[in-house]
Amino acid sequence: MAHHAPHAPILFAFRNVDDIVGGLASFIIKAQKESLDKKGRFTIALSGGSLPKMLSGLIGNPAVKWDKWHVYYADERVVPLDHPESNHLACTNELFSKVPIPVSQIHTIDADLLNDIEELCDAYEKELIREFAQKDAARFPVFDLILLGMGQDGHTVSLFPGHELLAEDDRWVAYIEDSPKPPAKRITFTFPVINHAARVAFVAHGEEKQDVLSEVLDDPEAGLPAARVRPAHPGQLYWFVDDAAAAKVKYRRTLSKV
Numbered sequence: 001m002a003h004h005a006p007h008a009p010i011l012f013a014f015r016n017v018d019d020i021v022g023g024l025a026s027f028i029i030k031a032q033k034e035s036l037d038k039k040g041r042f043t044i045a046l047s048g049g050s051l052p053k054m055l056s057g058l059i060g061n062p063a064v065k066w067d068k069w070h071v072y073y074a075d076e077r078v079v080p081l082d083h084p085e086s087n088h089l090a091c092t093n094e095l096f097s098k099v100p101i102p103v104s105q106i107h108t109i110d111a112d113l114l115n116d117i118e119e120l121c122d123a124y125e126k127e128l129i130r131e132f133a134q135k136d137a138a139r140f141p142v143f144d145l146i147l148l149g150m151g152q153d154g155h156t157v158s159l160f161p162g163h164e165l166l167a168e169d170d171r172w173v174a175y176i177e178d179s180p181k182p183p184a185k186r187i188t189f190t191f192p193v194i195n196h197a198a199r200v201a202f203v204a205h206g207e208e209k210q211d212v213l214s215e216v217l218d219d220p221e222a223g224l225p226a227a228r229v230r231p232a233h234p235g236q237l238y239w240f241v242d243d244a245a246a247a248k249v250k251y252r253r254t255l256s257k258v
Ligand SMILES: O=C1O[C@H](COP(=O)(O)O)[C@@H](O)[C@H](O)[C@H]1O
Pocket: 047, 048, 049, 050, 051, 075, 076, 077, 087, 148, 149, 150, 151, 152, 155, 156, 157, 158, 181
């Protein structure tokens, strides 16, 4: 089988966070439309951290077909679903409590398994298998869209610099009990899952992301976790950033319009 090199990332640079919010909403709606036209459902994975707040441009937008959304968490902290550190709680507070999405289509970790991280992780992987495995024979799921954030240390999801999970090439979902950023216990999508998605979009803003953004885009071979996100052909990687974060970036494959 012929192997194609990944497409170069597309960088959308916006003046400020408000403009990112608007551009990101248009992008998500476009991705949703393409997926619905093709197969009538939209599979999306979300992150925590600063990302949930960036989704507010979707609220009240009639173009969003919430009943067709199937939402997963690209990483999640192993805490109760109403815990302040829960990525699900952040997404609920910022988005899901404000839109008519069927709760059954938001796939959370199983809160009954918090005391057994291995079982909880297996159960979440099975949740993905239920969505993807019977429908296509692919070894890894193909999400329509995965939305990611990036920490100042270059981590993304719960894949941290130098961690052994960076090399995981078999599991769809893995667990970590020694996260350098609290809370220590988390589950996370692995790189093969992220890199099989049809679209992956990072969102990063603020001056504090300047150095790491330029390292990831200008020196990807340095191998920070965020630089290892390279969706396989025909997948495409996008970056949604503000001018403050992009100030030191030399990489230019910038598009001004979504
Ligand atoms: O711990 C996490 O951090 C990353 C990055 O967070 P940010 O606040 O710097 O955007 C986030 O994407 C991930 O989901 C989360 O668990």
